[in-house]
Amino acid sequence: MSTLELEELRVLITALDSELLELLAKRQQYTNSVAETKIRNQIPVRDHKREEQLLIRLIKKGQEYGLDPHYVTQIFHVIIEDSVLNQQALLAERANPGSSLPLNRVAFLGDKGSYSYLATQKYFSRRAGEVLEIGCSSFAEIVEKVESNHADYAVLPIENTTSGSINEVYDLLQHTSLSIIGELTHPIKHAMLVAKETDISKISTLYAHPQVFAQCSHFLAELGNVEVKPCESTSAAMLTVNQINSDSVAAIGSEAGGSLYGLTAIKSNLANQKENHSRFIVVARNVVKVPLQVPxxxxxxxxxxxxxxxxxxxxxxxxxxxxxxxxxxxxxxxxxxxxxxxxxxxxxxxxxxxxxxxxxxxxxxxxxxxxxxxxxxxxxxxxxxxxxxxxxx
Amino acid sequence: MSTLELEELRVLITALDSELLELLAKRQQYTNSVAETKIRNQIPVRDHKREEQLLIRLIKKGQEYGLDPHYVTQIFHVIIEDSVLNQQALLAERANPGSSLPLNRVAFLGDKGSYSYLATQKYFSRRAGEVLEIGCSSFAEIVEKVESNHADYAVLPIENTTSGSINEVYDLLQHTSLSIIGELTHPIKHAMLVAKETDISKISTLYAHPQVFAQCSHFLAELGNVEVKPCESTSAAMLTVNQINSDSVAAIGSEAGGSLYGLTAIKSNLANQKENHSRFIVVARNVVKVPLQVPxxxxxxxxxxxxxxxxxxxxxxxxxxxxxxxxxxxxxxxxxxxxxxxxxxxxxxxxxxxxxxxxxxxxxxxxxxxxxxxxxxxxxxxxxxxxxxxxxx
Known part of the structure; x- marks a missing residue:
């Protein structure tokens, strides 16, 4: 088989991947219809017994096709999670008629590229309406934006698997009249981001949010003689590095965020814990009613x-x-x-x-x-x- | 739409899931053929640039079908990971002719149901040949089994994201003549497992491996007045609880493992860190040659x-x-x-x-x-x- 045949195989794979996407989209339509019948008949969204039977059948079927049970399980966990989240979003929307806005004004920490920005994108991607992002420079400002009706929602990080709870956000919750209306978990993957091609040994100054420094403390200790400069957000750190545009400064943040500032990663996986997640809460002026079918x-x-x-x-x-x-x-x-x-x-x-x-x-x-x-x-x-x-x- | 229509939708989803599996199996055949051409033409397994282009195209295509970009990315990360691991296994096999055994005798800690057992199943599921499991009661015994040719491979945990490195295994590596020939990461999900229907407040004795207790220290501290009894492996803890068969004793281990001993989970997610993984190494008497195309x-x-x-x-x-x-x-x-x-x-x-x-x-x-x-x-x-x-x- 020659390299030409490699190209042929890739054409076949591309066509097959399109078929996969088409099936996934069709499946989503079916499960949305399932959600509609569940709303009408007051049936709970989750049914672990049924899901287990479904997975067992799929695993057996997969084995007939020569697919590894762990692989089949992993794929269908992703599919079922997406289906459950979509059904929950649909049910929550129906339980709160009039709550869906054509434009969701969302306040969050930092600017395009911050982890809060990425979490905001993810949360609202399942919800109806456009998103207007309102970047803020402090948690207090974010809460104030919603309280004063300059924003409809705030997305706030509340807890990180490595650095623990975010006390400042808890303290704000003590005094606000806002309600928590949602939550989400988002993976936090720290990378060292630079504006110019350089070597890690040349970096003398690092910009990042203080929580990010805390989450990468082992890496920083190993790195030794580098000055760390705290920024009010990850996106502020990225912007600073973009503006200084030198081969001796770097920011710590997500690769996806950094690319919005023309930064590239020279080292990934900087967090102490390999699995590093943040939990975010979504707050609004009004409470929402959660349908009883939804956990x-x-x-x-x-x-x-x-x-x-x-x-x-x-x-x-x-x-x-x-x-x-x-x-x-x-x-x-x-x-x-x-x-x-x-x-x-x-x-x-x-x-x-x-x-x-x-x-x-x-x-x-x-x-x-x-x-x-x-x-x-x-x-x-x-x-x-x-x-x-x-x-x- | 009535509940009958719910059944109809489920029939449609079942048929669609079979189609999905068929496509995934076909895709695996294509990527195995890709591996063959890569072997012949000395092309590296990974090509991040190509994968990125592939993902971007899939995300765009998915959006045409109304699929969320995060969802498409998540699904194809699972598909690409599986494809890369399969290609790597195939390349490694070809680079070491004669190394594939019709029967792989594998020594590991504990018995059916232990985390090492689950890791063993996962690692060898991608490799040719049957697996003969040889449960052992200590790390020293596992290493000795391979050294004395009573086993072909040993699967040893070396590191856990919560409790850190496993010193005993490092110390054994200092003296053995065996070689590390592979690695894998396996999620560790601790649950409280019981033999009889009971309530968590009734449990007075807990059985588990000492590493497991270390990984669940926060939960144990909250639990208060419960006697903890260390066992040589998670499966030994499960067997003990199965034999005592009382409503006041429980084991800590995986749900999947526990079910092999007729145990059911009364509480899940006991680990301090939500994301809890162990890294395992696979050792053998002979070194393997890793093809240069494989990272x-x-x-x-x-x-x-x-x-x-x-x-x-x-x-x-x-x-x-x-x-x-x-x-x-x-x-x-x-x-x-x-x-x-x-x-x-x-x-x-x-x-x-x-x-x-x-x-x-x-x-x-x-x-x-x-x-x-x-x-x-x-x-x-x-x-x-x-x-x-x-x-x-």
Whole structure:
């Protein structure tokens, strides 16, 4: 077989990939129709039992075609996740008639190219309407933009798998009247980005957001004698490096973002943890109603009375109502050095009976208590196929 | 639309999924043919430029069909990764004629259901020949099985994203004559597994491998008053819980593994880090030749002479030969309290000119130096599409 035949094979692959895309698009139409029937018949979006049966059948079928069970599982996890997220977005839209805007004005940290910008693009890509991006230079400005009706939504990072919770955002949530209406997780892949062709040994100054420096601390320690300059956002760091245009300065950020500033990566995977994700919340002036068919999360904030075991009592209320807690975060209260504010994420919908009971009990026993928002749970747990390894044998 | 129509839609989706599988299988045949032409014409397996163009075209085509660019990128990253790993396996097989065995005897930690077992299944699923699993109760026993020709391969965990390097395995590598011939990364998803229907509050004893306890330390701290009992492997923990068959004991391990012991999960995602992966190495008695078209990694072990800056000098040799170091791990040398053994992973093939130069220089300047193995790099870096977000707008 010659190189010409390689070209022939590539033509065949290109044609086949188009067929694949066509099928994926058709499948999306079918699952959107499925969502419509689920809305009409009040059927839950997820059905893990059915998904497992589906995966088992696909794995067996795939084996007939000589496909590896792990590969089939991986492909269909992506397909099912996309289908679930689309169905959830559709159901949420229907449950909040009039909430879909032709133009979504979204405030976020930084400018084109920042991680918040990439997360914003991803979140709104599933939603109707155009997006107008409003880049801001601080978290406080972002929240203020929505409060003052200069933006409809804010996208805020709240937690990173490497550097932990973002305290400043939690502290802002303590005082705002805005509601959390959504969440998403976005991979954070740090690369060293330069404006001119250069070598890593020539770099003497690095620009990045302080959180980014924290997430790459091992790499920075190895790098040694380089000056680090904190910027207000990743995109500000990129812009600075673009403007200085020297072979001795670099920014840390995503390759995709950097390319918007003409920067190229000279080293990738700089984060301490290989798997580095940020969780973002989406906030708005009005609460949204999450349909009961969609798995929901609720974020609460509370301060307990000053007596021993008060927090444990509050957590027992949650537990005794069979509600699963997914996160507990405490933050000091400004001006009250001996008190703490607790932020709690639970799985559940504020319209649910057990949740309403828990919320009433909590409100009655805590000093301060507020529901920050109830929103569709976007952490799609892939359905496990227990038998995948047995099948793989 | 009625529930009957839901069934009709599901029939359509089932038929469409079969078509998808058929296309994926056909695509795999094409890419295997591509591998054959690459072998004959000495063309590298990866071509990031081509992959980027491919992705851009697919994203644009997908948009015509109404598909989200992130979704298309995600699907084709899985497809391309599978294709690259298959091509690499095929090339490696051809470069080592006679190395393919009709039966691969593989030694690993634990028994059916352990993480090492799942990793073994995954690694050998791409390779020719049947697998005979040889469960062992310690890392030393695993290595001994291969050294004494009672097994052909050993699969050993070397590093975990949460708990770090596995020192015991590094220390064994110091003394063995075996070679590293492959690597793989496998997700580690810890769940609480029980034999009888029960509630988490009833569990008084937990069985797991000590590394697993370390990876779930936050969860264990929250859990409070539960006795933890270390086991030699995850599968031993599962077997114990299966045998005790009580509603007050649980094992920590994968759902997929647990199902082989009739255990079910009452709580998932127990690890401190949501993204928890282990890297495994595959070792054998004979070295393998990695074809130059396949991205390779080489693992070195060395101890430097006792003079200031000796390690830095060694690292400079690597750097000055333009070789990228991906990991550096130091371990004390038994009996020599002031000396350290260094394990270094670099990107490169021992047949490469710069690598050979570096190896010669290192051998000449270190006290002790050995190549532990050169093997195909299985960390498939997904080709970034810089324009994905611009396209998404």
């Amino acid at each position: 929901a999360k609720t974020t609460l904030v509370m301060s307990t009375v000053q007596k021993p075991g008060a927090l444990v009592d509050a957590l027992l209320i949650i537990k005794n109502n069979q509600i699963n807690m997914t996160k507990l975060e405490s933050r000091p209260i400004a001006g009250n050095p001996w008190e703490e504010m607790f932020y709690i994420d639970v799985e559940g919908n504020v319209q649910d009976g057990p949740m309403q009971k828990a919320l009433e009990e909590l409100a009655a026993t805590t000093r301060y208590f507020k529901v920050l928002g109830c929103y569709p749970n976007e952490e799609i747990n892939a359905t496990k196929v227990a038998a995948v390894n047995a099948l793989a044998e | 390779a990694k080489t693992t070195l072990v060395m101890s430097t002479v006792q003079k200031p800056g000796a390690l830095v000098d060694a690292l400079l040799i690597i750097k000055n030969n333009q070789i990228n170091m991906t990991k550096l791990e130091s371990r004390p040398i038994a009996g020599n309290p002031w000396e350290e053994m260094f394990y270094i992973d670099v990107e490169g093939n021992v047949q490469d000119g710069p690598m050979q130069k570096a190896l010669e220089e290192l051998a000449a300047t270190t006290r002790y130096f050995k190549v532990l193995g050169c093997y195909p790099n299985e960390e498939i870096n997904a080709t970034k599409v810089a324009a994905v977000n611009a396209l998404a707008e």
